Amino acid sequence: MKAAVLVFPGSNREGDVAQAIELVTGRRPTMVWHGDGDFEKVDLIVVPGGFSYGDYLRCGAMAAQSPVMAEVKKRAAQGVPVLGICNGFQIVTEAGLLPGTLMRNSHLKFVCADVHLKVETSQSLFTNRYQAGQVIKVPVAHAEGNYFADADTMKRLEDRGQIAFRYCSPEGAVDGSGNPNGSSSNIAGVFNETKTVLGLMPHPENAVEPMFGGTDGKGLFEGMVEALS
Amino acid sequence: MTIAQEKNPPVKLPNEPTITPQIVAEHGLAPDEYERLLKIMGRTPTMVELGIFSAMWSEHCSYKSSKVWLKKLPTSAPWVIQGPGENAGVIDIGDSQAAIFKMESHNHPSYIEPYQGAATGVGGILRDVFTMGARPVANLNALRFGDPSHPKTRHLVSGVVAGIGGYGNCMGIPTVGGETNFHAAYNGNILVNAMTVGIAPTDKIFYAAAAGLGNPMVYVGSKTGRDGIHGATMSSTEFNEDSESKRPTVQVGDPFVEKLLLEACLELMATDAIVAIQDMGAAGLTSSSFEMAAKGGLGLEMALDKVPMRETGMNPYELMLSESQERMLIVLKPGREDEARKIFEKWELDFAVIGHLTDTERMVLSWHGEIVGNIPIPPLVTEAPMYERPWTLTPLPPVLDTAKVPAPQDYKASLLALMGCPDLASKAWIWHQYDHLIMGNTAIRPQDGDAALVRVPQTTKASSHKGLAMTSDCTPRYVQAHPETGGRQAVAEAWRNITATGAQPLAVTDNMNFGNPQKPEIMGQFAGAIMGMAEACKMLDFPVVSGNVSLYNETEGRPILPTPTIGAVGVIDDISKAVGSRLRTAGQALVLIGATQGWLGQSLYLRELYSREEGAPPPVDLAVERRNGDFVRGEIVGGRVAACHDLSDGGLLVALAEMCLAGGTGATMKLPADAGAPHGYLYGEDQGRYLIATDDGNALVAAAAAAGVPATVLGYSGGDSLVVEGLLALPIAELRAVHEAWLPAYMNSAA
Numbered sequence: 001m002k003a004a005v006l007v008f009p010g011s012n013r014e015g016d017v018a019q020a021i022e023l024v025t026g027r028r029p030t031m032v033w034h035g036d037g038d039f040e041k042v043d044l045i046v047v048p049g050g051f052s053y054g055d056y057l058r059c060g061a062m063a064a065q066s067p068v069m070a071e072v073k074k075r076a077a078q079g080v081p082v083l084g085i086c087n088g089f090q091i092v093t094e095a096g097l098l099p100g101t102l103m104r105n106s107h108l109k110f111v112c113a114d115v116h117l118k119v120e121t122s123q124s125l126f127t128n129r130y131q132a133g134q135v136i137k138v139p140v141a142h143a144e145g146n147y148f149a150d151a152d153t154m155k156r157l158e159d160r161g162q163i164a165f166r167y168c169s170p171e172g173a174v175d176g177s178g179n180p181n182g183s184s185s186n187i188a189g190v191f192n193e194t195k196t197v198l199g200l201m202p203h204p205e206n207a208v209e210p211m212f213g214g215t216d217g218k219g220l221f222e223g224m225v226e227a228l229s
Numbered sequence: 230m231t232i233a234q235e236k237n238p239p240v241k242l243p244n245e246p247t248i249t250p251q252i253v254a255e256h257g258l259a260p261d262e263y264e265r266l267l268k269i270m271g272r273t274p275t276m277v278e279l280g281i282f283s284a285m286w287s288e289h290c291s292y293k294s295s296k297v298w299l300k301k302l303p304t305s306a307p308w309v310i311q312g313p314g315e316n317a318g319v320i321d322i323g324d325s326q327a328a329i330f331k332m333e334s335h336n337h338p339s340y341i342e343p344y345q346g347a348a349t350g351v352g353g354i355l356r357d358v359f360t361m362g363a364r365p366v367a368n369l370n371a372l373r374f375g376d377p378s379h380p381k382t383r384h385l386v387s388g389v390v391a392g393i394g395g396y397g398n399c400m401g402i403p404t405v406g407g408e409t410n411f412h413a414a415y416n417g418n419i420l421v422n423a424m425t426v427g428i429a430p431t432d433k434i435f436y437a438a439a440a441g442l443g444n445p446m447v448y449v450g451s452k453t454g455r456d457g458i459h460g461a462t463m464s465s466t467e468f469n470e471d472s473e474s475k476r477p478t479v480q481v482g483d484p485f486v487e488k489l490l491l492e493a494c495l496e497l498m499a500t501d502a503i504v505a506i507q508d509m510g511a512a513g514l515t516s517s518s519f520e521m522a523a524k525g526g527l528g529l530e531m532a533l534d535k536v537p538m539r540e541t542g543m544n545p546y547e548l549m550l551s552e553s554q555e556r557m558l559i560v561l562k563p564g565r566e567d568e569a570r571k572i573f574e575k576w577e578l579d580f581a582v583i584g585h586l587t588d589t590e591r592m593v594l595s596w597h598g599e600i601v602g603n604i605p606i607p608p609l610v611t612e613a614p615m616y617e618r619p620w621t622l623t624p625l626p627p628v629l630d631t632a633k634v635p636a637p638q639d640y641k642a643s644l645l646a647l648m649g650c651p652d653l654a655s656k657a658w659i660w661h662q663y664d665h666l667i668m669g670n671t672a673i674r675p676q677d678g679d680a681a682l683v684r685v686p687q688t689t690k691a692s693s694h695k696g697l698a699m700t701s702d703c704t705p706r707y708v709q710a711h712p713e714t715g716g717r718q719a720v721a722e723a724w725r726n727i728t729a730t731g732a733q734p735l736a737v738t739d740n741m742n743f744g745n746p747q748k749p750e751i752m753g754q755f756a757g758a759i760m761g762m763a764e765a766c767k768m769l770d771f772p773v774v775s776g777n778v779s780l781y782n783e784t785e786g787r788p789i790l791p792t793p794t795i796g797a798v799g800v801i802d803d804i805s806k807a808v809g810s811r812l813r814t815a816g817q818a819l820v821l822i823g824a825t826q827g828w829l830g831q832s833l834y835l836r837e838l839y840s841r842e843e844g845a846p847p848p849v850d851l852a853v854e855r856r857n858g859d860f861v862r863g864e865i866v867g868g869r870v871a872a873c874h875d876l877s878d879g880g881l882l883v884a885l886a887e888m889c890l891a892g893g894t895g896a897t898m899k900l901p902a903d904a905g906a907p908h909g910y911l912y913g914e915d916q917g918r919y920l921i922a923t924d925d926g927n928a929l930v931a932a933a934a935a936a937g938v939p940a941t942v943l944g945y946s947g948g949d950s951l952v953v954e955g956l957l958a959l960p961i962a963e964l965r966a967v968h969e970a971w972l973p974a975y976m977n978s979a980a
Contacts, residue, residue, distance in 0.1 A: 010399070016668060110394050213666060
């Protein structure tokens with residue numbers, strides 16, 4: 001699997017995701033600078049976490065307008081898989097690749113903590129290593145992860161199985177107890193209609209080694225390798 | 230080289246006021262200090278010159294009250310690459326890698342404007358570390374707030390925590406550890422001490438000393454605005470009722486720009502274009518330019534009109550004294566300007582050649598072609614005022630007899646009271662607002678061990694990874710009671726906390742927070758703390774490699790508790806051998822290492838349950854400390870320890886409760902026959918002790934006996950409760966509820 005990781009001014013988890021990809025594939029992904037409108041052909045594009053352009057405007061709004069995102073949109077339309085994590089989720093949402101928006105956390109504070117996620121489906125190139133209904137533990141680290149979409153969109157997401165992950169309790173109960181940011185329907189990650197674009201707030205890249213946060217996030221990268229190699 | 234003579238006096242700018250005694254006083258210069266200035270200058274200074282002397286001779290920049298004492302601290306060891314005097318300390322951690330670290334205070338600004346004060350404190354210490362070529366890998370912070378019931382405390386906690394998180398999270402540096410305490414003595418002066426640790430190759434460390442006649446002096450980073458003018462002078466006086474009006478002296482931070490500056494500087498450092506580099510911290514362009522020139526024994530000509538400006542109508546005085554953030558000064562090799570400019574333009578940062586090095590040993594400042602300032606550099610530095618202020622040592626208070634301290638009527642209630650008190654209650658509300666996981670190297674998270682532990686990126690093909698352990702410690706009530714003991718204890722506890730992870734403690738950064746040094750009893754606290762620290766650092770091979778002094782932490786005559794915060798770093802060669810304090814498995818033996826006398830003087834038990842702050846603090850026997858610690862570390866690295874926690878605030882029972890909470894497993898212990906008074910044994914704060922969980926308690930006790938270390942099996946892990954036979958049985962869930970309730974409830978309570 002050949003991957004590209006985008007780098008915007010203010011990106012800061014690009015190294016973490018590159019490290020996770022290298023751990024699983026044995027191959028360092030290409031780092032692509034935001035000003036580059038064109039980059040080599042890859043099997044996967046990753047939009048990493050951070051504070052692109054300082055997030056002084058609405059999170060991800062500036063990055064969504066950068067030259068490299070125009071190229072990403074073009075390739076996504078051709079079916080190239082795109083993974084947006086945290087700020088990357090905000091960016092791909094702002095770019096219109098995914099529905100909905102990420103609002104400020106309901107408690108108005110930044111939150112960094114392990115959370116539990118319920119895998120909603122194993123039928124995607126991102127989640128094929130997990131079982132539907134499986135509970136995994138990965139961390140979040142954000143101030144704007146409160147997913148919101150209007151009622152019609154929410155219904156469509158549910159009907160078409162576009163919800164990838166939901167926050168849950170350690171036992172798998174999808175209720176308020178496991179929701180770190182007030183997200184609608186406990187949504188932690190969503191797909192586009194073709195399930196070739198995934199955006200999620202949690203950081204599976206920080207859960208790939210036993211001593212450093214556990215290994216529950218590794219399946220996501222292994223699954224992609226399996227689907228894309 | 231000799232200092233060149235001044236040819237013509239500088240021009241006076243339009244609207245420049247005439248220097249009067251009142252203007253001199255407003256600049257914080259004492260009359261005799263102004264006399265000294267006149268002798269150096271040989272004439273009346275211009276305003277910009279006066280401003281420069283004022284900043285450079287402020288307590289904050291000159292260390293004029295503390296220098297004679299700081300010299301008493303040990304600063305060298307075979308692994309020390311750079312001791313105090315540079316932007317940060319540098320130690321060798323093996324494999325051609327260095328750890329670069331420092332702790333610095335931002336106390337006064339954080340009280341006046343908590344969000345920006347704390348944020349720029351983090352920004353400043355990060356710059357100190359990456360200026361030297363290191364990529365920062367971890368942040369820590371030590372916070373002291375006033376009484377929770379004081380009307381400002383909640384506002385300050387909220388602002389400071391948000392500011393630290395806002396800056397560190399955006400920079401992408403994990404905030405992995407620290408401490409937070411509350412005491413009424415900090416009501417008018419909170420303490421915000423921030424520490425950064427970075428990693429660099431040992432052959433790529435950058436220093437501040439300028440070199441090379443004619444080499445260009447380059448300004449990079451943010452533009453200069455009018456923020457923070459006189460910040461250094463403000464931090465060098467006591468607060469009074471007008472201090473709130475000093476808000477404009479607080480700087481405003483932009484972590485996004487600092488992130489760009491970090492990446493741009495590291496990119497430039499990867500080339501060989503840099504001769505010297507210095508960040509602009511306190512006293513901005515003034516202190517950075519003078520330090521670089523003075524360290525290199527050179528002169529400097531700067532055209533201040535070339536400085537990138539954020540506002541119109543700025544003048545030389547403002548440009549030299551602004552403390553605008555996210556700026557650096559760099560001496561480049563000749564002809565490398567274009568290469569460097571390209572890097573900073575890529576990162577969308579300002580880049581301007583503002584001057585060049587000369588052989589005059591003078592700082593010559595020009596403004597649109599006319600000279601507005603001309604100062605001989607060496608005397609400004611070497612003839613800076615230095616005071617050996619009168620000092621009176623605090624006498625050792627009488628030792629408190631344990632028999633005179635009442636035992637609790639209900640042990641369960643007493644433990645819950647301690648575990649839910651502001652100093653011991655869970656600080657999860659704070660550290661969940663800090664990204665402590667970014668970079669993917671955090672092995673021991675906050676609350677899971679005595680020190681934070683971060684993996685060091687590998688440079689060799691070794692099968693194991695090194696880990697850096699780091700902590701910050703001080704027990705101000707001990708220092709208040711007896712500064713020498715308190716200084717000794719702060720160093721010993723930091724050493725112990727590193728040891729409890731299995732890492733070898735290597736070096737210290739000290740952040741000395743005290744009141745008004747012009748009072749002999751305050752100067753005596755400073756002197757006493759230094760004596761104790763020096764002794765401990767020497768005995769434990771734990772040199773001081775960097776530090777910071779913050780004096781005048783007083784409001785209307787009321788000083789803070791003397792707080793010499795000790796930041797420390799240690800290394801473990803194989804991170805997989807490190808342990809935390811989590812009790813995770815049932816059936817493990819709980820072994821107490823070290824001797825227990827039941828010392829209740831200055832204990833948290835005494836303060837929290839009986840509102841008494843009295844007696845002598847627990848003595849620190851450094852030889853015992855070392856013997857016990859070396860033994861514990863050897864057992865951890867040898868793989869014979871499952872969890873380890875040092876005993877500090879609250880003593881044995883609090884330590885055991887913390888281990889149960891961290892790992893989610895209960896424990897049952899029994900008092901030994903020779904325990905003496907149970908409340909002394911359970912809550913005494915005797916030093917040099919650890920609580921260990923191990924699969925084979927008898928083997929550990931035997932090994933300890935062979936090493937001459939006291940060790941006792943107290944009980945076993947397991948179950949859902951914390952049980953002390955005959956005294957208490959407390960469900961872990963109940964303990965957790967109390968421990969985790971206080972801070973969120975306090976922060977969410979109505980004003």
